Amino acid sequence: MTVEAKKETLGFQTEVKHLLHLMIHSLYSNKEIFLRELISNASDAADKLRFEALSNDGLYEGDSDLKIRIAFDNDANTITVSDNGIGMTREEVQEHIGTIAKSGTKQFFDALTGDQAKDSELIGQFGVGFYSAFIVADKVTLITRKAGSQEATLWESTGEGEYTLETVEKTSRGTDIILHLKESEKEFLNDYRLSSIVKKFSDHISLPIVMAKEIPAVTDEEGNETEPAKVEDETINSASALWTKSKDELDDEAYNEFYKHVGHDFQDPLAHVHSKVEGTNEYTMLLYVPARAPFDMWDRDAKHGVKLYVRKVFIMDDAEQLMPRYLRFIRGVIDTDSLPLNVSREILQQSKKISTIKAGAVKKVLGLLEGIATNDKEKYATFWAQFGNVIKEGPIEDHKNKERVAKLLRFASTHANTDTQDVSFEDYIGRMQEGQDKIYYVTADSFTAAKNSPHLEIFRKKGIEVLLLSDRVDEWLVSNLNDFDGKVLQSVAKGQLDLDKFDTEEDKKEQEETSKDFESVITQIKDVLKDKVSEVRISHRLTASPSCLVTEQDAMSLNMERIMKEAGQDMNMFGMGATKPVFEINPEHALVLRLKEEQDDTRFADLTRILFDQAVLSEGGQLDDPAEFVHNLNGLLQGLLK
Template sequence: MTVEAKKETLGFQTEVKHLLHLMIHSLYSNKEIFLRELISNASDAADKLRFEALSNDGLYNGDSELKIRIAFDKEANTITVSDNGIGMTREEVQEHIGTIAKSGTKQFFDSLTGDQAKDSELIGQFGVGFYSAFIVADKVTLTTRKAGSTEAVTWESAGEGDYTLESVEKAERGTDIVLHLKENEKEFLDDYRLRSIVKKFSDHISLPIVMDKEIPAVKDEEGNETEAAKIEDETVNSASAMWTKSKEDLDDEAYNEFYKHVGHDFQDPLAHVHSKVEGTNEYTMLLYVPARAPFDLWDKDAKHGVKLYVRKVFIMDDAEQLMPRYLRFIRGVIDTDSLPLNVSRELLQQSKKISIIKAGAVKKVLGLLEGIAKNDKEKYAGFWSEFGNVIKEGPIEDHKNKERVAKLLRFASTHTDTDVQDASFEDYISRMKEDQDKIYYVTADSFTAAKNSPHLEIFRKKGIEVLLLSDRVDEWLVSNLNDFDGKVLQSVAKGQLDLDKFDTEEDKKEQEEVTKDFESVITQIKEVLADKVGDVRISHRLTASPS
């Protein structure tokens, strides 16, 4: 079959249609992000080629200088973003662009409200990548050829119900994306404008981003042309791995833009830590705490983790071996000199060096969170509302850091009687009554049920604070976290509460009178149920509710 004959028209997945509709009727006030997203994808394609070429150098085919090229054509009303990275096969184009194979997709669309400002924020959280091209383009043409293959394919769509796939000829591997701009988006057909966007959003990309630069003709003193005018490539960005730079050379804007690239997020991060460890096991880490939880945070099949580099060479995404599950929301990069370039996920599982790097990374992240909790309670409250339930997995999963993670936990409490989880164990201990040696808690299916539990009556009467636990993870947490700072965690619904020492003289007198009044009843019950119960006694826990 000739390449011309291999053309087909296919329909978009329903979710893609919905997303493209949002892009075409752009919700974004900042339309420049389309270029950042396309550059980020091109950078990922180059990283993947570098990794594959570690075991198959022939994939370079004599072209190992990887770069991203940006060009524009005022007459054709187009912007073209090209890379000589890994490229895609016909099947991969259909899989990656015709569908959204992303966890949390349904939840994302269900969350959309129709309010432009709110929906714009949600879309940024979800991440749209390639589809952002339709913010400024009314038609997009993508031509790609996979490294090691001779076949190429062109994908084209106006962002409506369908797209075409056509087998074509392409001389070199890589991907070219042509944006046919909307009539009202011609402002982007400008050299200075495009360069400014690259510097603003993508200066941190380690791959060279090149654009044409016109070199004027050279003339001698008599005005005769000695050298003709010409066009040369000019690298627009810094083109160096940002995490290798000194912290003193980077500002918040640079850190934030790198996060958006590595975290595939549109929002600024909540915080970051940038650290280099030297010695027998050298590594650099640049790790971020997102401001919002990703949609797939609770999807057990979703991959989470940081990017792993070895000597600035990309090795893998979602390196789960470098971060425990309870910190699966952390994004960023870890680059080490201590591993071989051909390291696999299987080798990572067994590597002692990886265990050391993981321990160091966890230490830095916990230190970062501790600093926020101590110095910016409002910021930490925002973090906790997004990731609190994940952090509660920490004491169960990470025995080595059990105490440190426990200090980060926050709970609702009878101290405020609101559903705001802002009480730490240390806060609770600071408010404990004299002679109190237990941390009391109640668990329930909802905050309202916890707050209204009859078991709290005696505690409210005696002025003893109780933690109100109503998250699904809480039962699991308290079954594994038995104490904090020498204080036993005690359920108000189980076992001996040991509250007698808090009785006032009036309480004791009242209890003696009740015991005396029911003495004969207790004796009779014991006799009747002698072979069925071990003991019968009066409880003073309930003061208002019927027992």
């Protein structure tokens, strides 16, 4: 069938041009990875065809012998990597190669430093795939035909800003990538060099990778040719699924190279677990913890993670049923013998066997992380810096494993007073004071705001450690994690503090006398702030600040309310409305003592509002009327000048 030719020249997305330039220069010292990346993409294309063909056998077009072919041409100065996988339509070529439609692209470019060594790690972690061809080629030609389609597409570019798309004819489905090598890269026009690279990086690919091999003619003793010279395919990789091998057959290098294929990453993983479960529900899992967080980790539509295989046949790579959201950074494969090859997403959602596999996978991952946390604190610190915020979703999402996940959590605290999150609940409990039965914490929108919170003053005075929570997810975490190991989690900014056991009898007597002494002041403050507060009381948590805001024990925290509002949530929709805080005053502070002595009602009201607004600012809140605050403050300062 003849197809109508249609050719157009298009410009690369700006990010692609930037990435190509950076990649060619930053990854040049490791240039042979271009072959690994192209083979990895070809393998994925074959996996996708296998899956699609389960419900439409006609996509094989009479050829179900899937393989990857590598060829080189000394005269043309080219290397060709071909596959007979799923192929692409013209639109898919333009979408996948002309643009980088990845969440996190901006953050990626913002993170680049100009240091080639550091940037090469970032570039590799972002995943360059097809673009790695330009490390060794000054022109790349791609010819592809989608399985089941009659129309093929030719894509071509020198990688300098533009590419052409043309409708062509191609008899076989799949994709051919032709690399027109730079003059300086002729070393790759060698079968031994190419096969060595395949052995090094891609031996684990379960698909046969073949190269043409010349078989010389066979002659008899008299020199007569008995068999003519011929060319036949030679498989140059082991072509067996790596995860099916025993651990004894595999070393760290083999595990790491497989991770780079399945995780589309350039860096070695942080850790892995390889396990086989036997019985009525048999499955093998090879799961990895990456060394760095992927840039699209916060993209809820990201379609990668753990690949599901059934008897070594790829089924899908975005099966959320295999791993909970809080472990979405895990990469690897799960291969089961217990499901039919034609399993659908709907069946997966309802399958008890999948639920069992998922539970087993989560158990293995949590066990792996527990082992790292116990035996290699430095490595765990690396893990936490990359994935801590995601793990904090665990107690919210996974009630069955809430306690196990809680043991993995790490926080900053007043113990070290640094923003390093390295304090576990067990560490905290080990340092609790005699008689202390609660785990105290404070939440804020930044570490600085948390460590400087006025709510910490009494705790510092009494030497009681407080966890400093400043990640957004922390508010949801403490809303869903009420206790740990029998110890209740208590916000220092909520309710009445239960610190009586740490007070002397003299302290208690003094507090009672102070409360009586300030009864009229409290009544007057209530009159001034009647629309803004639910209660006014003497504070037993302040030692240096004049005032603070406290929420009732079961109310939404002021920080959480602020987060919800910033997210555009209408609090009235939830029947909550704005939380009216409790206003606490420090009876020993000079400003409060001045307030107690103030006889002028107007000045009393102005000073009260200043103290309230200061408390709002200390909580990281925004003032309803900043101009009024400035006016009242200026009036107070002017009074001091008289």
